[in-house]
């Protein structure tokens with residue numbers, strides 16, 4: 229499968245002559261970067277040159293990392309132990325723990341058709357011309373490439389169907405910076421379900437990147453859940469490229485993290501492929517969750533669908549930035565994107581920025597974004613039937629979130645996520 | 658018994674008065690009909706009894722068996738026995754009809770301090786009720802009212818009323834949008850619920866419905882007040898002569 233070079237560039241409108249004072253997080257990162265090997269320095273250099281992205285960088289306008297990241301905690305140490313009582317214990321899956329950024333393959337049983345291995349090579353930093361990511365020079369990916377220690381490789385051979393999902397349990401156990409990288413290959417005609425769950429303690433900073441090359445006729449289902457502490461920082465990136473007639477379905481569920489950003493960067497580079505990305509976030513307190521996605525239609529006759537639902541209580545902030553790019557020769561592209569938010573309190577905020585960049589003339593693309601309170605007339609209808617206000621609201625919100633969750637094909641995970649959303653709603657009333 | 662005394666109501670911002678000193682008493686077991694021209698305030702009256710928040714109560718009281726409804730939240734009124742069949746029932750996508758019915762029945766049982774229904778009992782009651790009203794099982798699995806025709810929505814309202822067993826059922830233009838067959842089915846559904854301790858307030862624009870749900874009393878409403886009260890023959894008279902005689906400024 230050919231890999232074209234990244235063409236979508238992050239813009240930095242900051243003038244080179246103005247170099248603001250470094251923040252304490254930036255100073256800490258620079259100190260940590262001093263110990264990096266030569267081959268990690270390109271990636272680190274990208275960060276060192278421009279510092280943390282801030283609101284004048286278009287892609288970070290709503291999530292100003294320079295202002296929001298108060299500190300960069302020290303690099304994590306190995307040896308942490310995952311807490312017991314995992315919300316997904318009952319899911320029949322091949323489970324691999326990634327504790328504080330360190331993947332642990334001890335005791336992980338071999339499964340036919342898939343191989344798991346570790347390497348210490350410098351990972352894709354999103355800067356080189358052969359990068360798998362369609363977004364060039366993202367600072368979160370570059371920092372990840374600089375600091376990640378061991379990369380976990382998951383390789384599914386051509387034509388193989390991996391029956392059991394692989395479940396990656398990301399955990400931070402102490403107030404540290406944990407960087408992790410997973411490189412997935414789903415070769416031609418292969419089939420894999422990958423689940424990522426993120427848990428973490430307050431004051432930890434987790435930066436994980438899962439990159440995937442989906443071969444021709446391959447099918448990849450991906451589910452990501454963020455249940456981290458409401459003081460934790462969780463930066464996740466999921467990106468890669470898709471071959472001809474392949475399919476990708478990525479479902480997301482977020483109730484965790486104080487500051488979280490999930491980036492989805494995909495390039496559809498084989499004709500007839502379909503990408504579906506969905507998600508539900510339920511936030512309260514002062515949580516901020518950002519979903520930023522770029523779906524790049526590089527070839528004709530591909531389909532992409534994005535549907536996100538955000539429930540925002542208290543003073544929480546939701547951010548949705550979605551960009552569908554249709555290249556000049558990507559005719560017959562069918563792309564639809566929807567982001568819907570419900571604000572439960574006056575203090576809650578939603579920033580929606582859906583975009584289409586269309587360079588082909590024979591396409592069907594659309595996007596929509598809504599922000600609002602729950603419909604008063606519907607609420608009254610339910611209350612007139614005897615449902616107390618909190619229960620009526622919960623029923624409506626469950627339906628709202630359910631629309632996004634029902635796009636998750638894996639029954640066990642979908643049911644657990646529905647139960648988690650119900651529990652979130654119950655805790656509120 | 659429902660007693661409404663000297664009820665004055667404006668839209669929430671106070672800019673427009675809709676009900677102007679309305680008095681109405683409905684005894685247990687009584688079926689009262691309210692007829693009146695469009696815009697006379699019939700739906701507003703039904704919403705105010707049920708507790709819709711968009712209105713400002715300027716004066717008056719509404720008592721159900723001596724309890725002041727105006728002090729109660731809409732869900733508490735429902736638990737106390739008020740049921741409003743909406744003129745325009747709402748669609749709630751993503752909330753399965755069965756889930757909704759169960760939530761409503763259980764919420765009311767809980768509010769009355771009774772135990773929740775057992776699932777098989779619930780299923781049986783819904784099945785029997787739906788059959789009587791000609792509601793197919795498939796409709797019960799869909800989102801509430803989503804994709805239902807006007808007539809199907811009205812039947813669903815009556816099913817809800819049958820399951821929730823109110824002490825006063827208010828039907829707001831339940832006949833609108835119904836063909837004659839559906840009208841008969843719905844009327845039979847209502848008549849089956851008539852009993853000595855349940856009363857009804859049937860709001861309608863046309864006399865036709867009252868051929869099937871025969872009222873004990875008929876009230877004419879105009880400009881937010883009851884201007885004439887009589888027996889069922891009053892409905893026939895209205896049908897023949899129109900409202901003109903009762904609309905105050907025309908009569909004056």
Ligand SMILES: Nc1ncnc2c1ncn2[C@@H]1O[C@H](COP(=O)(O)OP(=O)(O)O)[C@@H](O)[C@H]1O
Pocket residue numbers: 668673675693694695696697698699700701702711
């Ligand atoms: N929420 C509202 N906002 C503004 N006007 C209203 C509202 N509700 C009712 N009205 C007005 O009050 C009057 C009575 O309306 P309604 O109660 O619907 O009458 P009816 O049901 O008898 O046709 C109408 O003039 C209507 O436009």
Ligand SMILES: [Mg+2]
Pocket residue numbers: 699700701744829830
């Ligand atoms: Mg009306």
